[in-house]
Amino acid sequence: MGGVAGGQKYLHNNIIYKFATDWHGIYGSDEGAMKAASHEMNGLMAVIDVCQCQHNDAISGCPIYHNWLSFPLTNLIDYQGFRLTAQAVLPINKRTLVYGSDDGGNHVIVSDQEISKRMHSLAERLNLRYHAGGVRADTIKNICFPTDIEVHKGSDGRTYMIDFARICPPTRDKQDQYRTSRSLTQHFRSEFLEKYKIALSADAFSKFCMHEPEKKQQEREIVEATEHLLTKIIPDFAKDVDKKFTKHVDIDQFLSVLKSAGINIRYLGELRTHVTSPFARNAILIEMICRSIKNQIREELRETKREARVLALEVYSKVVLKFFNRLLGAGDLQKSQAGWAQLRARLQNHFSKFPTDAEIKSELEQKEDSVVRHLTNNACTLLCTGTTFVRQISYKCLTCCILDDQGICESCAEKCHAQHNLTMCGISESFCDCEERTCCCRKPLPPVEHTDNPLYDKINLMGWDALFKRVAFLVGVTLSPQAISGLESLQGNFVFVLPDIAKLEVKSKQVTLISRAEANYLHLKSLMSSSKERARLFPLAMKRFEDSLRACPNSPVVIKEYADALCEQAFHDPMCIDFNLLHIAIKRYIALGHKDAIRELLKKLAVHDNDGVLNTLSVSEGNRDLQSTNRMEMYRACYALLLTEGSYKSAVGLDFVATYFKYLSELNLDSCESLNKDLATKLATGCSELRILNLSSASGVDDETIFIFSKNLKKLSKIVLDYLPITDLAIGHLAQYTSRLTSLSMSECSRITDNVNPELNKLSFLRTLVCSLCNCITRLYFGQNLESLEVLEARKCSSLAYVEGLKNIPRIYSLSLGYCPVLSDEFVTNVTTYLPHLEHVDFEGALDRITAKSVTKFLDYKSLLHINLAGCSVDPQVALSLLEFTVRNGTIKIGGVRNESHEENTLFGM
Numbered sequence: 001m002g003g004v005a006g007g008q009k010y011l012h013n014n015i016i017y018k019f020a021t022d023w024h025g026i027y028g029s030d031e032g033a034m035k036a037a038s039h040e041m042n043g044l045m046a047v048i049d050v051c052q053c054q055h056n057d058a059i060s061g062c063p064i065y066h067n068w069l070s071f072p073l074t075n076l077i078d079y080q081g082f083r084l085t086a087q088a089v090l091p092i093n094k095r096t097l098v099y100g101s102d103d104g105g106n107h108v109i110v111s112d113q114e115i116s117k118r119m120h121s122l123a124e125r126l127n128l129r130y131h132a133g134g135v136r137a138d139t140i141k142n143i144c145f146p147t148d149i150e151v152h153k154g155s156d157g158r159t160y161m162i163d164f165a166r167i168c169p170p171t172r173d174k175q176d177q178y179r180t181s182r183s184l185t186q187h188f189r190s191e192f193l194e195k196y197k198i199a200l201s202a203d204a205f206s207k208f209c210m211h212e213p214e215k216k217q218q219e220r221e222i223v224e225a226t227e228h229l230l231t232k233i234i235p236d237f238a239k240d241v242d243k244k245f246t247k248h249v250d251i252d253q254f255l256s257v258l259k260s261a262g263i264n265i266r267y268l269g270e271l272r273t274h275v276t277s278p279f280a281r282n283a284i285l286i287e288m289i290c291r292s293i294k295n296q297i298r299e300e301l302r303e304t305k306r307e308a309r310v311l312a313l314e315v316y317s318k319v320v321l322k323f324f325n326r327l328l329g330a331g332d333l334q335k336s337q338a339g340w341a342q343l344r345a346r347l348q349n350h351f352s353k354f355p356t357d358a359e360i361k362s363e364l365e366q367k368e369d370s371v372v373r374h375l376t377n378n379a380c381t382l383l384c385t386g387t388t389f390v391r392q393i394s395y396k397c398l399t400c401c402i403l404d405d406q407g408i409c410e411s412c413a414e415k416c417h418a419q420h421n422l423t424m425c426g427i428s429e430s431f432c433d434c435e436e437r438t439c440c441c442r443k444p445l446p447p448v449e450h451t452d453n454p455l456y457d458k459i460n461l462m463g464w465d466a467l468f469k470r471v472a473f474l475v476g477v478t479l480s481p482q483a484i485s486g487l488e489s490l491q492g493n494f495v496f497v498l499p500d501i502a503k504l505e506v507k508s509k510q511v512t513l514i515s516r517a518e519a520n521y522l523h524l525k526s527l528m529s530s531s532k533e534r535a536r537l538f539p540l541a542m543k544r545f546e547d548s549l550r551a552c553p554n555s556p557v558v559i560k561e562y563a564d565a566l567c568e569q570a571f572h573d574p575m576c577i578d579f580n581l582l583h584i585a586i587k588r589y590i591a592l593g594h595k596d597a598i599r600e601l602l603k604k605l606a607v608h609d610n611d612g613v614l615n616t617l618s619v620s621e622g623n624r625d626l627q628s629t630n631r632m633e634m635y636r637a638c639y640a641l642l643l644t645e646g647s648y649k650s651a652v653g654l655d656f657v658a659t660y661f662k663y664l665s666e667l668n669l670d671s672c673e674s675l676n677k678d679l680a681t682k683l684a685t686g687c688s689e690l691r692i693l694n695l696s697s698a699s700g701v702d703d704e705t706i707f708i709f710s711k712n713l714k715k716l717s718k719i720v721l722d723y724l725p726i727t728d729l730a731i732g733h734l735a736q737y738t739s740r741l742t743s744l745s746m747s748e749c750s751r752i753t754d755n756v757n758p759e760l761n762k763l764s765f766l767r768t769l770v771c772s773l774c775n776c777i778t779r780l781y782f783g784q785n786l787e788s789l790e791v792l793e794a795r796k797c798s799s800l801a802y803v804e805g806l807k808n809i810p811r812i813y814s815l816s817l818g819y820c821p822v823l824s825d826e827f828v829t830n831v832t833t834y835l836p837h838l839e840h841v842d843f844e845g846a847l848d849r850i851t852a853k854s855v856t857k858f859l860d861y862k863s864l865l866h867i868n869l870a871g872c873s874v875d876p877q878v879a880l881s882l883l884e885f886t887v888r889n890g891t892i893k894i895g896g897v898r899n900e901s902h903e904e905n906t907l908f909g910m
Helices: 030-052 113-126 190-195 215-244 251-260 265-274 278-308 313-328 333-350 357-365 368-376 410-414 454-462 464-475 481-488 512-527 531-551 556-570 579-592 595-607 626-643 651-660 677-686 703-712 728-737 754-760 825-834 852-860 876-888 900-904
Strands: 008-012 015-019 074-079 082-088 097-100 131-133 141-143 150-153 159-162 390-397 422-430 477-479 501-504 507-510 666-668 692-694 718-720 743-745 768-770 779-781 791-793 802-804 814-816 840-842 866-868
Touching: 030 074, 030 082, 030 113, 030 190, 030 278, 030 512, 030 556, 082 278, 097 113, 113 150, 113 190, 190 215, 215 251, 215 265, 251 265, 251 278, 251 531, 265 278, 278 313, 278 333, 278 368, 278 454, 278 464, 313 333, 313 464, 313 501, 333 454, 357 368, 357 454, 368 390, 368 410, 368 454, 390 410, 454 464, 464 477, 464 481, 477 481, 507 512, 512 531, 512 556, 531 556, 556 579, 556 595, 579 595, 651 677, 677 703, 703 728, 728 754, 754 779, 825 852
Parallel strands: 666 692, 692 718, 718 743, 743 768, 768 791, 779 802, 791 814, 814 840, 840 866
Antiparallel strands: 008 015, 015 082, 074 082, 074 507, 097 150, 131 141, 150 159, 390 422, 477 501
């Protein structure tokens, strides 16, 4: 068995075992050799995935050749610090080689034109560059894979490919291009290559491209690709992390998403500098520490194995035991300090931009880590923040009337307000306003002691149990239940004992073909089994699908098979559809962009919609079980994929919406050019549960169209009719049929006249009225029927000279009449007399019609947050008095949530 790059090789029972050790000094360390063995497995799975893809080659237009390549069954095994690769012996030898090199590039073979053509097509799918490969000028060949790839025509008639370790080109940043080459251990991920704009050479920065005429150009392309990964892909991904991982981070899910984006684990330090979410930042830090600990433990296990040369497991369990206790600081303090120094050096060497001690110390001085600690332990964050504003997730509670500028933390939302009607406000600077007498989360956590080791203190704050559980999983150690319990309640005096290391496990990684085959077998077996047996078998199938996806996160074949299996299981009992499984399936289809599959799923659901199960977009936010929650999220996901990209605004799309989104609650037809009376009728009758409808600038909308929608949409609460050629008659239709309308916008509807007033006064539930730029309106009258009105916006109505009935709308808090002729001192007097709750006032462009004497009347308001008097002739001293008054009366900070609008507390134009 030739070759030294794969490690020491042994043959037993027709299986080749390759120990990933740096026995010839090629990789710089055993750890580098183990990394190369991992690249071998990843490269194999990338090629298998491409070969099984059922799409045409989008680059060359040539079809992919299916099932022409065969691969060795391969297993990657980690045990007691060592890594070995087990591969089935293939019917090949030196004479069967038809593509590549089996002697380190001294002789490059490209002898079969048909296989060469197929390899070229395969390389295009992997986005690999055609180049000259070989170390001898007289034997170089044009090749599109790494030179040391091997493709054989086996004695059994099959074509085999082996040696995949260098399938993906190496990474190289601008600083590293002058250092020792790391081309054997640091590669791009295949997911990055597939999305990158140009093909890259797999032999760049290696001895195999020394005779390539465009060598410098190919190396420059590698540097540019690395720079793109660092400056574009990672910062963009960090923004997604901040959006998606605002709560407790599932590290397996996080790493799967990371790999799907084409980002290597070694760039976690780089990623962390761009992430702002404290949950994600802490999870990334813990993962970097755990992986470095894993490598350090493996190194010590290998050294022990070489020195002791015994099989007794107790010897190796003691190695792990001593290392764990050194981390905790138990036993010899000097050894513990040396161990931490060694760990930090490893972290800084393996992860670029790993935070320094000073940076970690600075993080500890902030309160965000304490917030994360309290949320992790289900404790109210007020215990650590007090009334200081700190970035965290906040919620409104409609049940307890915690609204406006107040909010509660996530712990209180999940415990004290578990069955209440909640609305998540996202991340903001806040503190918890949960009433202390009802709060059940205010049990103080034990204090955290500080040392002169900031990294130790950081882990101490986040919790040792999370670190040790993750390390145990990565190393293959089973901790005893007593050890886990002791870590969770760690008080600084915990010490591991030998029984705590219950087992040293073998960790195995197989090619996805095997796990996929097992998953599909278990799935089919479960469909043919009893309900009890099905409940046992299908979770096992799901686990094997998930294992396949962890290995190849972007594999369309695995994702499609998994989603199809989930749908089959969900519909196994038509009388009891499992929406939890459908929710997972939809997410998988969305990842693939399979709109057709989602459409078919919705059609199938429509057939079984006997009890209104499709009514999910309008489910209230509070008081939901997991099943209804997943229903709602699933349909919202469908809605996002099928409806928000604009394609739904075509005639076919609108027809689909009308047919299959029976319980849709919101529809945006802004600027739709396909709407006509027939489609309006279909939508109005098919989506009769609509509550929000936006028809702004939609072509083909007239009074009759509004009549169709009004007559059928009895639950309509908000409608946008901006820029439409409608008349007062359309508003009459709304007043007649949609009596519970709460929001009406009809800006720049030039045919609306004063005759609209009687119709508006029929809308007794109206809270928001927007009629800006309606230049045919000279008078607005508000009767007692409009007492619920809270927002009035009629800016730039050039003919609006009269606004009457202000005393009938005392709840108005936002009044915007900029550039309207009605603005005058008399009008200001009426406003300040009849509208006591004003928060926002816009009287821009009043010129000299409003004087300083009138403006001072706003000093009587304690609720005023914002006033716009730009273009008004007002004494600056009066303006300053008003501004000082609003600041003095506490409108900048109200309750527990910082009011972002207070920073714009201004009097414009002064």
